[in-house]
Amino acid sequence: MKSNIVLISLLVILFSCDKESKIKKESYVNSSDFPYGNVPRTKPEMALSAAFNRIYDGTIKGFEVENNELFSTFKYTPLEGFDYGNNDGTISRRDVSKVIKANGKYYVWYTHRETSSPPIENGGNDTIPNRDWDLSEIWYATSKNGFVWEEQGVAVTRMEKPYAGWRSISTPDILVYKNKYYLYYQAYTVMPGAPGTTGDDCAVSVAVSDSPDGPWTPSNKIVLPNGPENTWDHYKIHDPYPLVYKNKIYMYYKGEMGGDPRVRAQGLALADNPLGPFKKHPLNPVINSGHETALFPFKKGLAALVGRHGLEHNTIQYAPDGVNFEIAAISSIFPIAPGAHIPDAFLDNGNGRGITWGLCHFRDVLKRGGTCQSYSILARFDCDLSLDTHDPLMKDSDILNDTEIYFKFGLTKEQRKRLEEN
Ligand code: AAL
Numbered sequence: 378m379k380s381n382i383v384l385i386s387l388l389v390i391l392f393s394c395d396k397e398s399k400i401k402k403e404s405y406v407n408s409s410d411f412p413y414g415n416v417p418r419t420k421p422e423m424a425l426s427a428a429f430n431r432i433y434d435g436t437i438k439g440f441e442v443e444n445n446e447l448f449s450t451f452k453y454t455p456l457e458g459f460d461y462g463n464n465d466g467t468i469s470r471r472d473v474s475k476v477i478k479a480n481g482k483y484y485v486w487y488t489h490r491e492t493s494s495p496p497i498e499n500g501g502n503d504t505i506p507n508r509d510w511d512l513s514e515i516w517y518a519t520s521k522n523g524f525v526w527e528e529q530g531v532a533v534t535r536m537e538k539p540y541a542g543w544r545s546i547s548t549p550d551i552l553v554y555k556n557k558y559y560l561y562y563q564a565y566t567v568m569p570g571a572p573g574t575t576g577d578d579c580a581v582s583v584a585v586s587d588s589p590d591g592p593w594t595p596s597n598k599i600v601l602p603n604g605p606e607n608t609w610d611h612y613k614i615h616d617p618y619p620l621v622y623k624n625k626i627y628m629y630y631k632g633e634m635g636g637d638p639r640v641r642a643q644g645l646a647l648a649d650n651p652l653g654p655f656k657k658h659p660l661n662p663v664i665n666s667g668h669e670t671a672l673f674p675f676k677k678g679l680a681a682l683v684g685r686h687g688l689e690h691n692t693i694q695y696a697p698d699g700v701n702f703e704i705a706a707i708s709s710i711f712p713i714a715p716g717a718h719i720p721d722a723f724l725d726n727g728n729g730r731g732i733t734w735g736l737c738h739f740r741d742v743l744k745r746g747g748t749c750q751s752y753s754i755l756a757r758f759d760c761d762l763s764l765d766t767h768d769p770l771m772k773d774s775d776i777l778n779d780t781e782i783y784f785k786f787g788l789t790k791e792q793r794k795r796l797e798e799n
Protein backbone atom coordinates (compact mmCIF):
# COMPACT_ATOMS: atom_id res chain seq x y z
CA MET A 378 0.00 0.00 0.00
CA LYS A 379 2.69 2.50 1.19
CA SER A 380 4.80 1.80 -1.94
CA ASN A 381 1.75 2.46 -4.20
CA ILE A 382 1.24 5.88 -2.55
CA VAL A 383 4.93 6.70 -3.13
CA LEU A 384 4.68 5.54 -6.76
CA ILE A 385 1.47 7.58 -7.38
CA SER A 386 2.94 10.75 -5.82
CA LEU A 387 6.13 10.32 -7.91
CA LEU A 388 4.04 9.99 -11.06
CA VAL A 389 2.01 13.10 -10.08
CA ILE A 390 5.21 15.11 -9.57
CA LEU A 391 6.66 13.87 -12.83
CA PHE A 392 3.52 14.73 -14.72
CA SER A 393 3.26 18.16 -13.12
CA CYS A 394 6.94 18.95 -14.01
CA ASP A 395 6.46 17.74 -17.51
CA LYS A 396 3.17 19.64 -17.60
CA GLU A 397 4.96 22.77 -16.36
CA SER A 398 7.63 22.57 -19.02
CA LYS A 399 4.94 21.68 -21.55
CA ILE A 400 3.05 24.77 -20.33
CA LYS A 401 6.24 26.75 -20.54
CA LYS A 402 6.86 25.40 -24.02
CA GLU A 403 3.25 25.80 -25.00
CA SER A 404 2.90 29.20 -23.43
CA TYR A 405 6.17 30.34 -25.05
CA VAL A 406 5.36 29.21 -28.52
CA ASN A 407 4.32 32.78 -29.29
CA SER A 408 7.73 34.61 -29.14
CA SER A 409 6.09 37.72 -27.75
CA ASP A 410 5.72 35.70 -24.58
CA PHE A 411 9.39 36.27 -23.85
CA PRO A 412 9.31 36.96 -20.16
CA TYR A 413 9.34 40.38 -18.48
CA GLY A 414 11.64 41.06 -15.53
CA ASN A 415 13.88 38.09 -14.77
CA VAL A 416 15.10 37.29 -18.24
CA PRO A 417 16.04 33.61 -18.59
CA ARG A 418 19.80 33.33 -18.06
CA THR A 419 19.87 29.94 -19.70
CA LYS A 420 18.43 29.42 -23.13
CA PRO A 421 14.68 28.90 -22.81
CA GLU A 422 13.07 26.10 -24.76
CA MET A 423 11.25 28.29 -27.25
CA ALA A 424 11.57 29.63 -30.76
CA LEU A 425 14.05 32.46 -30.69
CA SER A 426 15.08 35.03 -33.27
CA ALA A 427 18.66 35.17 -34.53
CA ALA A 428 19.29 38.12 -32.23
CA PHE A 429 18.20 36.22 -29.13
CA ASN A 430 19.94 33.01 -30.21
CA ARG A 431 23.11 35.16 -30.29
CA ILE A 432 22.52 36.16 -26.67
CA TYR A 433 22.77 32.53 -25.63
CA ASP A 434 25.05 31.02 -28.29
CA GLY A 435 26.94 34.03 -29.68
CA THR A 436 30.36 35.38 -28.71
CA ILE A 437 28.84 38.44 -27.03
CA LYS A 438 27.24 36.66 -24.06
CA GLY A 439 24.64 38.00 -21.67
CA PHE A 440 21.92 40.63 -21.75
CA GLU A 441 23.36 43.71 -20.13
CA VAL A 442 26.25 45.42 -21.88
CA GLU A 443 27.22 46.74 -18.47
CA ASN A 444 28.12 43.21 -17.40
CA ASN A 445 30.24 42.55 -20.47
CA GLU A 446 33.82 42.69 -19.15
CA LEU A 447 35.04 43.27 -22.71
CA PHE A 448 32.75 46.25 -23.31
CA SER A 449 33.91 49.75 -22.44
CA THR A 450 33.63 53.33 -23.56
CA PHE A 451 36.80 55.40 -23.80
CA LYS A 452 37.61 58.72 -22.13
CA TYR A 453 40.40 61.04 -23.21
CA THR A 454 42.80 63.39 -21.33
CA PRO A 455 45.37 65.80 -22.81
CA LEU A 456 48.92 65.08 -21.59
CA GLU A 457 51.28 67.46 -19.83
CA GLY A 458 54.99 67.55 -20.55
CA PHE A 459 55.19 67.45 -24.34
CA ASP A 460 56.21 70.58 -26.28
CA TYR A 461 55.11 70.87 -29.92
CA GLY A 462 57.06 74.03 -30.67
CA ASN A 463 54.93 76.51 -32.57
CA ASN A 464 52.35 73.81 -33.30
CA ASP A 465 53.24 74.31 -36.93
CA GLY A 466 53.90 70.68 -37.80
CA THR A 467 57.67 70.76 -37.41
CA ILE A 468 57.44 68.63 -34.24
CA SER A 469 55.26 65.52 -34.13
CA ARG A 470 54.76 62.57 -31.77
CA ARG A 471 52.65 59.52 -32.68
CA ASP A 472 52.21 55.71 -32.72
CA VAL A 473 53.08 54.97 -29.12
CA SER A 474 54.30 51.64 -27.80
CA LYS A 475 52.67 49.76 -24.95
CA VAL A 476 53.25 51.57 -21.64
CA ILE A 477 55.42 49.54 -19.24
CA LYS A 478 56.28 50.10 -15.61
CA ALA A 479 59.97 49.89 -14.62
CA ASN A 480 62.09 51.50 -11.91
CA GLY A 481 58.84 52.66 -10.26
CA LYS A 482 57.72 54.75 -13.21
CA TYR A 483 55.89 54.40 -16.51
CA TYR A 484 57.83 54.29 -19.79
CA VAL A 485 56.51 54.85 -23.31
CA TRP A 486 58.24 54.95 -26.72
CA TYR A 487 56.90 56.69 -29.81
CA THR A 488 57.64 58.06 -33.28
CA HIS A 489 59.25 61.50 -32.90
CA ARG A 490 59.78 63.82 -35.86
CA GLU A 491 61.47 67.19 -35.65
CA THR A 492 61.98 68.63 -39.14
CA SER A 493 62.53 72.06 -40.66
CA SER A 494 59.09 71.92 -42.24
CA PRO A 495 55.84 70.04 -41.74
CA PRO A 496 55.33 67.09 -44.10
CA ILE A 497 54.59 68.03 -47.72
CA GLU A 498 52.46 65.54 -49.63
CA ASN A 499 54.67 64.09 -52.40
CA GLY A 500 57.12 66.89 -51.75
CA GLY A 501 59.50 64.95 -49.54
CA ASN A 502 63.29 65.13 -49.97
CA ASP A 503 66.35 64.66 -47.75
CA THR A 504 65.10 67.19 -45.22
CA ILE A 505 61.41 67.60 -45.97
CA PRO A 506 59.19 64.77 -44.73
CA ASN A 507 56.80 63.15 -47.17
CA ARG A 508 54.62 61.81 -44.38
CA ASP A 509 54.14 62.61 -40.70
CA TRP A 510 56.23 59.57 -39.73
CA ASP A 511 58.97 60.19 -42.32
CA LEU A 512 62.52 61.31 -41.29
CA SER A 513 61.66 60.16 -37.75
CA GLU A 514 63.35 58.55 -34.73
CA ILE A 515 62.16 56.60 -31.70
CA TRP A 516 62.04 58.74 -28.55
CA TYR A 517 60.77 57.96 -25.07
CA ALA A 518 59.22 59.58 -22.02
CA THR A 519 58.57 58.60 -18.41
CA SER A 520 55.81 59.42 -15.93
CA LYS A 521 54.87 58.82 -12.31
CA ASN A 522 51.10 58.96 -12.90
CA GLY A 523 50.48 58.53 -16.64
CA PHE A 524 49.16 62.09 -17.01
CA VAL A 525 52.29 64.23 -16.57
CA TRP A 526 55.19 63.02 -18.70
CA GLU A 527 58.88 63.88 -18.88
CA GLU A 528 60.41 63.46 -22.34
CA GLN A 529 63.78 61.71 -21.95
CA GLY A 530 64.92 62.14 -25.56
CA VAL A 531 66.04 59.78 -28.30
CA ALA A 532 66.11 56.02 -27.75
CA VAL A 533 66.94 54.86 -31.31
CA THR A 534 68.13 57.16 -34.08
CA ARG A 535 67.84 56.53 -37.84
CA MET A 536 70.26 53.91 -39.16
CA GLU A 537 73.28 54.49 -41.31
CA LYS A 538 72.70 53.97 -45.02
CA PRO A 539 72.17 51.34 -46.45
CA TYR A 540 70.62 49.69 -43.36
CA ALA A 541 66.84 49.51 -43.18
CA GLY A 542 65.73 52.53 -41.21
CA TRP A 543 68.17 55.02 -42.72
CA ARG A 544 65.23 56.99 -44.18
CA SER A 545 63.02 56.76 -41.14
CA ILE A 546 62.13 54.54 -38.19
CA SER A 547 58.67 54.66 -36.63
CA THR A 548 55.76 52.99 -34.85
CA PRO A 549 57.71 51.25 -32.08
CA ASP A 550 56.61 48.61 -29.60
CA ILE A 551 58.31 47.13 -26.58
CA LEU A 552 58.94 43.57 -25.40
CA VAL A 553 60.48 42.70 -22.04
CA TYR A 554 61.88 39.16 -22.17
CA LYS A 555 64.27 37.43 -19.78
CA ASN A 556 65.34 40.79 -18.25
CA LYS A 557 66.19 42.32 -21.61
CA TYR A 558 64.32 45.04 -23.49
CA TYR A 559 63.48 44.80 -27.19
CA LEU A 560 62.18 47.71 -29.27
CA TYR A 561 60.59 46.73 -32.61
CA TYR A 562 59.97 49.43 -35.21
CA GLN A 563 59.11 50.03 -38.84
CA ALA A 564 62.39 50.51 -40.75
CA TYR A 565 62.22 52.47 -44.00
CA THR A 566 64.68 52.26 -46.92
CA VAL A 567 62.48 54.48 -49.11
CA MET A 568 60.49 57.50 -48.03
CA PRO A 569 56.91 56.63 -47.06
CA GLY A 570 54.65 57.50 -49.96
CA ALA A 571 57.52 57.50 -52.44
CA PRO A 572 56.44 57.26 -56.10
CA GLY A 573 56.53 53.67 -57.35
CA THR A 574 55.66 52.25 -53.91
CA THR A 575 52.22 51.26 -52.62
CA GLY A 576 52.36 54.22 -50.29
CA ASP A 577 54.02 53.09 -47.08
CA ASP A 578 56.26 50.13 -47.78
CA CYS A 579 58.54 48.84 -45.05
CA ALA A 580 59.43 45.87 -42.83
CA VAL A 581 60.30 45.60 -39.13
CA SER A 582 63.64 45.71 -37.33
CA VAL A 583 64.62 45.58 -33.64
CA ALA A 584 67.02 47.14 -31.13
CA VAL A 585 68.05 45.62 -27.80
CA SER A 586 68.99 47.02 -24.38
CA ASP A 587 69.58 45.85 -20.81
CA SER A 588 67.68 48.86 -19.51
CA PRO A 589 64.54 50.81 -20.54
CA ASP A 590 66.79 53.89 -20.49
CA GLY A 591 69.10 52.32 -23.07
CA PRO A 592 71.61 52.45 -24.59
CA TRP A 593 69.87 50.61 -27.42
CA THR A 594 71.84 48.48 -29.88
CA PRO A 595 70.08 48.29 -33.27
CA SER A 596 70.23 44.81 -34.81
CA ASN A 597 70.29 46.32 -38.30
CA LYS A 598 68.40 43.20 -39.29
CA ILE A 599 64.86 42.78 -40.58
CA VAL A 600 63.23 40.42 -38.05
CA LEU A 601 59.70 40.58 -39.44
CA PRO A 602 60.12 40.51 -43.22
CA ASN A 603 57.67 41.33 -46.00
CA GLY A 604 55.66 38.39 -47.30
CA PRO A 605 56.30 36.71 -50.68
CA GLU A 606 55.27 38.42 -53.95
CA ASN A 607 51.48 38.76 -54.40
CA THR A 608 50.70 38.03 -50.78
CA TRP A 609 48.69 40.23 -48.41
CA ASP A 610 51.75 41.43 -46.45
CA HIS A 611 54.21 41.72 -49.34
CA TYR A 612 54.54 45.49 -49.18
CA LYS A 613 53.65 46.59 -45.65
CA ILE A 614 54.62 45.17 -42.29
CA HIS A 615 53.31 47.78 -39.88
CA ASP A 616 52.55 48.25 -36.20
CA PRO A 617 54.69 45.42 -34.73
CA TYR A 618 53.04 44.29 -31.48
CA PRO A 619 54.75 41.60 -29.35
CA LEU A 620 53.19 39.70 -26.42
CA VAL A 621 54.44 36.64 -24.55
CA TYR A 622 51.81 33.89 -24.78
CA LYS A 623 51.88 30.10 -24.56
CA ASN A 624 55.64 30.20 -23.96
CA LYS A 625 56.34 32.00 -27.24
CA ILE A 626 56.59 35.53 -28.56
CA TYR A 627 53.32 36.29 -30.35
CA MET A 628 54.06 39.17 -32.72
CA TYR A 629 50.97 40.80 -34.23
CA TYR A 630 51.31 43.23 -37.10
CA LYS A 631 49.28 45.04 -39.70
CA GLY A 632 49.38 44.30 -43.41
CA GLU A 633 47.53 45.96 -46.25
CA MET A 634 46.25 43.93 -49.19
CA GLY A 635 45.59 46.73 -51.63
CA GLY A 636 42.12 47.44 -52.99
CA ASP A 637 40.37 50.81 -53.06
CA PRO A 638 39.62 51.62 -50.31
CA ARG A 639 42.61 49.71 -49.01
CA VAL A 640 41.86 46.60 -46.95
CA ARG A 641 43.90 46.31 -43.78
CA ALA A 642 44.18 43.21 -41.62
CA GLN A 643 46.21 41.91 -38.70
CA GLY A 644 48.68 39.08 -38.95
CA LEU A 645 50.56 36.96 -36.42
CA ALA A 646 54.10 35.61 -36.38
CA LEU A 647 55.58 33.41 -33.64
CA ALA A 648 59.12 33.01 -32.34
CA ASP A 649 61.00 31.37 -29.46
CA ASN A 650 63.61 34.11 -29.49
CA PRO A 651 62.94 37.90 -29.60
CA LEU A 652 65.48 38.21 -32.43
CA GLY A 653 63.58 35.59 -34.41
CA PRO A 654 63.20 33.74 -36.65
CA PHE A 655 59.51 34.72 -36.65
CA LYS A 656 57.29 32.16 -38.32
CA LYS A 657 54.10 33.62 -39.81
CA HIS A 658 50.91 31.82 -38.76
CA PRO A 659 49.40 29.62 -41.50
CA LEU A 660 45.91 31.12 -40.82
CA ASN A 661 47.05 34.73 -41.45
CA PRO A 662 45.46 37.23 -41.44
CA VAL A 663 43.83 36.54 -38.04
CA ILE A 664 41.85 39.81 -37.68
CA ASN A 665 39.95 41.13 -40.74
CA SER A 666 39.79 44.79 -39.67
CA GLY A 667 41.46 47.48 -37.62
CA HIS A 668 44.48 49.70 -38.20
CA GLU A 669 46.81 50.11 -35.25
CA THR A 670 45.49 47.23 -33.13
CA ALA A 671 46.24 46.83 -29.42
CA LEU A 672 46.01 43.33 -27.90
CA PHE A 673 46.16 42.21 -24.27
CA PRO A 674 45.95 38.98 -22.27
CA PHE A 675 42.39 38.32 -21.07
CA LYS A 676 41.56 35.26 -19.00
CA LYS A 677 43.31 32.40 -20.84
CA GLY A 678 43.07 34.10 -24.23
CA LEU A 679 43.91 37.40 -25.91
CA ALA A 680 41.63 40.37 -26.56
CA ALA A 681 42.04 43.00 -29.28
CA LEU A 682 40.96 46.63 -29.67
CA VAL A 683 39.91 46.74 -33.33
CA GLY A 684 39.33 50.44 -34.00
CA ARG A 685 39.52 52.16 -37.37
CA HIS A 686 38.80 50.50 -40.72
CA GLY A 687 37.17 47.37 -41.93
CA LEU A 688 34.06 45.27 -41.60
CA GLU A 689 34.51 44.76 -37.89
CA HIS A 690 35.82 48.20 -36.98
CA ASN A 691 34.98 49.54 -33.51
CA THR A 692 34.83 46.08 -31.99
CA ILE A 693 36.62 44.47 -29.07
CA GLN A 694 37.48 40.93 -30.02
CA TYR A 695 38.56 37.83 -28.13
CA ALA A 696 40.43 34.68 -29.10
CA PRO A 697 40.76 31.91 -26.49
CA ASP A 698 43.81 30.71 -28.50
CA GLY A 699 45.25 34.04 -29.66
CA VAL A 700 44.42 33.08 -33.27
CA ASN A 701 40.68 32.73 -33.83
CA PHE A 702 39.18 36.11 -32.89
CA GLU A 703 35.45 36.68 -32.48
CA ILE A 704 33.60 39.90 -31.68
CA ALA A 705 33.09 40.20 -27.91
CA ALA A 706 31.77 43.76 -27.80
CA ILE A 707 31.00 46.79 -29.95
CA SER A 708 31.90 50.29 -28.82
CA SER A 709 32.70 53.75 -30.23
CA ILE A 710 35.23 56.59 -30.29
CA PHE A 711 38.13 54.16 -30.03
CA PRO A 712 41.61 55.41 -29.20
CA ILE A 713 43.76 55.91 -32.34
CA ALA A 714 46.97 53.88 -32.29
CA PRO A 715 46.46 52.74 -28.70
CA GLY A 716 49.46 51.83 -26.55
CA ALA A 717 47.88 50.33 -23.44
CA HIS A 718 49.43 49.82 -20.04
CA ILE A 719 49.29 46.01 -19.75
CA PRO A 720 50.85 44.83 -16.46
CA ASP A 721 50.68 41.15 -17.56
CA ALA A 722 51.68 41.62 -21.23
CA PHE A 723 54.79 39.46 -20.81
CA LEU A 724 53.78 37.26 -17.82
CA ASP A 725 52.13 34.52 -19.88
CA ASN A 726 50.24 33.35 -16.75
CA GLY A 727 47.08 32.23 -18.54
CA ASN A 728 45.05 34.60 -16.39
CA GLY A 729 44.97 37.92 -18.27
CA ARG A 730 43.42 40.69 -16.12
CA GLY A 731 42.74 43.25 -18.89
CA ILE A 732 43.42 46.97 -19.16
CA THR A 733 42.20 50.33 -17.83
CA TRP A 734 44.35 52.95 -19.59
CA GLY A 735 47.04 53.80 -22.12
CA LEU A 736 48.26 56.46 -24.52
CA CYS A 737 47.15 57.12 -28.09
CA HIS A 738 47.52 59.92 -30.65
CA PHE A 739 45.43 62.44 -32.50
CA ARG A 740 46.79 62.95 -36.00
CA ASP A 741 46.63 65.70 -38.58
CA VAL A 742 46.17 68.32 -35.87
CA LEU A 743 46.40 71.07 -38.48
CA LYS A 744 43.56 69.38 -40.39
CA ARG A 745 45.47 69.40 -43.66
CA GLY A 746 43.73 66.21 -44.79
CA GLY A 747 45.44 63.94 -47.31
CA THR A 748 47.84 61.21 -46.24
CA CYS A 749 50.79 63.26 -45.04
CA GLN A 750 48.83 64.33 -41.92
CA SER A 751 50.52 67.58 -40.78
CA TYR A 752 51.50 66.51 -37.24
CA SER A 753 50.25 64.41 -34.35
CA ILE A 754 49.98 64.78 -30.58
CA LEU A 755 49.86 62.16 -27.84
CA ALA A 756 46.93 61.80 -25.43
CA ARG A 757 45.75 59.44 -22.69
CA PHE A 758 42.77 57.11 -22.88
CA ASP A 759 40.99 55.45 -19.98
CA CYS A 760 38.55 52.55 -20.15
CA ASP A 761 37.32 49.58 -18.11
CA LEU A 762 38.34 46.37 -19.89
CA SER A 763 39.61 44.91 -16.65
CA LEU A 764 38.45 41.94 -14.57
CA ASP A 765 39.67 43.77 -11.44
CA THR A 766 37.83 47.06 -12.01
CA HIS A 767 34.12 47.80 -12.41
CA ASP A 768 33.57 51.42 -13.36
CA PRO A 769 29.93 51.89 -14.40
CA LEU A 770 30.90 55.27 -15.92
CA MET A 771 32.90 53.33 -18.50
CA LYS A 772 30.08 50.87 -19.23
CA ASP A 773 27.61 53.34 -20.69
CA SER A 774 26.34 52.27 -24.11
CA ASP A 775 24.19 55.36 -24.53
CA ILE A 776 26.69 58.08 -25.44
CA LEU A 777 24.83 61.33 -26.10
CA ASN A 778 27.30 63.63 -27.82
CA ASP A 779 26.78 67.39 -27.98
CA THR A 780 24.79 68.54 -31.00
CA GLU A 781 27.73 70.41 -32.48
CA ILE A 782 29.67 67.15 -32.57
CA TYR A 783 26.97 65.66 -34.84
CA PHE A 784 26.78 68.79 -37.01
CA LYS A 785 30.59 68.78 -37.20
CA PHE A 786 30.23 65.58 -39.23
CA GLY A 787 28.17 67.45 -41.81
CA LEU A 788 27.59 66.74 -45.49
CA THR A 789 30.25 67.87 -47.95
CA LYS A 790 29.29 70.59 -50.45
CA GLU A 791 29.14 67.93 -53.20
CA GLN A 792 26.88 65.66 -51.13
CA ARG A 793 24.50 68.55 -50.30
CA LYS A 794 24.43 69.62 -53.99
CA ARG A 795 23.65 66.04 -55.11
CA LEU A 796 20.90 65.69 -52.52
CA GLU A 797 19.30 69.00 -53.45
CA GLU A 798 19.41 68.09 -57.14
CA ASN A 799 17.59 64.80 -56.55
C1 AAL B 1 50.09 54.43 -38.57
C2 AAL B 1 50.58 53.00 -38.50
C3 AAL B 1 51.89 52.90 -39.20
C4 AAL B 1 51.73 53.37 -40.61
C5 AAL B 1 51.60 54.84 -40.37
C6 AAL B 1 52.65 55.07 -39.35
O1 AAL B 1 48.80 54.57 -38.33
O2 AAL B 1 49.68 52.11 -39.05
O3 AAL B 1 52.77 53.84 -38.64
O4 AAL B 1 52.91 53.15 -41.29
O5 AAL B 1 50.30 55.02 -39.83
